[in-house]
Amino acid sequence: MDEKPFPHITEEEAAPRHLGLRETIARNDSAVQTEGENELETRIRRLLGLSGYEARAYLALLALGRARPPEVAKAARIPAQRVYDVLRSLAALGLVGEEGGHYYIIDPRRALKAKAEERVAKAVSEAAELEKLGEELSRLAKQASEEYVKIVYGVEESVAHAAETLARCKEPPVFMAYKVLDRLSQLWPVLGLLVEKLPQGTIIVVPRNASIPSSYVEEVKKHGVRLVASDAAIMDLMAACDTVIIGLPSAPHGVIALVISNPVFTEALKKRLQEIIEQGQAL
Numbered sequence: 001m002d003e004k005p006f007p008h009i010t011e012e013e014a015a016p017r018h019l020g021l022r023e024t025i026a027r028n029d030s031a032v033q034t035e036g037e038n039e040l041e042t043r044i045r046r047l048l049g050l051s052g053y054e055a056r057a058y059l060a061l062l063a064l065g066r067a068r069p070p071e072v073a074k075a076a077r078i079p080a081q082r083v084y085d086v087l088r089s090l091a092a093l094g095l096v097g098e099e100g101g102h103y104y105i106i107d108p109r110r111a112l113k114a115k116a117e118e119r120v121a122k123a124v125s126e127a128a129e130l131e132k133l134g135e136e137l138s139r140l141a142k143q144a145s146e147e148y149v150k151i152v153y154g155v156e157e158s159v160a161h162a163a164e165t166l167a168r169c170k171e172p173p174v175f176m177a178y179k180v181l182d183r184l185s186q187l188w189p190v191l192g193l194l195v196e197k198l199p200q201g202t203i204i205v206v207p208r209n210a211s212i213p214s215s216y217v218e219e220v221k222k223h224g225v226r227l228v229a230s231d232a233a234i235m236d237l238m239a240a241c242d243t244v245i246i247g248l249p250s251a252p253h254g255v256i257a258l259v260i261s262n263p264v265f266t267e268a269l270k271k272r273l274q275e276i277i278e279q280g281q282a283l
Contacts, residue, residue: 048093048115053078053086058105061096066104113189120156120190124197127160128167135168148261158247158257159190163197165243172201173240174273179249180236181210188216200224205276206283207233217283230280239273242266 044055053076060076061067067075073083087103090096095111096103152158166173180187201224206212208229217227236247242263250256260266 048095048112050090050093051086053082054090057083057086058090058095061090061103061105062108066102068102072103117189120159121193123156123160124163124193127164131164131167147263148259150259152257152259153250153253153255155187155190155255158245158255159194161257161259162194162238162245165238165240165245166194166197166199169241169243171241172199172203173238174270174277175202175204176233176235176237176273177204177206177210178233178235180247181206181212184212184216192219195220195223195225198223198225202226203228203277205230205233205273205280207231208281227283228277228280229283230276232276232280237269239266239270244269 041052041055041059044050044058045052048055050058056076057072057078060072064071064075069083069087070080072078072087073080076083078086087096087098091098091103094114095106095108097106098104152161180191184191203226204220205228208231210229210233220227238245242261244260244262244266245257246260247255247257
């Protein structure tokens, strides 16, 4: 069989092919970048509740750092007549600032942390309102079992259930703190809101060798809370009225909590906690 010679390609013929390849790669890189930007824009809109124009203006200002409205409108592909309202809306949300006709990004870590704390405070308040509503509705029910066992996921949900219990319970609760102390500074924005709602006479049992920063100790005591050190403090829990909440660390959720509403079980645990308190050492 005759072999066909390999075709020879001149530099002039190869140049357009190389150019086409570069254009293809550039288009693909641009497509990947656009897909990433769209994903980030979607997350910003979902978590911050922004409109499409607001999310695009925010992302544009992140890249520009500091800019006048027309510059933001051009970078974000927003109609010039709309960009002023969009930027004023972002400023009202505490996400951007304005000075001398220029808009600038407020540190996202600080701005979004403030948003998170607002939502936690709102969740705690709404949880207390829901608990109060549940009490009112339960009086209308002829037969309703108040005993239950359920699992809740996440720090906010766990704290919300604790707040619900405190809202309806007239007796000071007893807490045991163990693993939560390892993440105290990280969890304090949420736990601090709960501490502010603790009634006088609340007791927190902590491990005898626990190293707790004095600032947290002073803040807790300021609300009339007693701290007791004991070797028996080996888990995180709360007992109040007819409810026990037991928390455990969970990698996917941060915290997973078991909520038990049963007067017999709660009373038995409170008696055991009282023994631990009497044998413990006041801090």
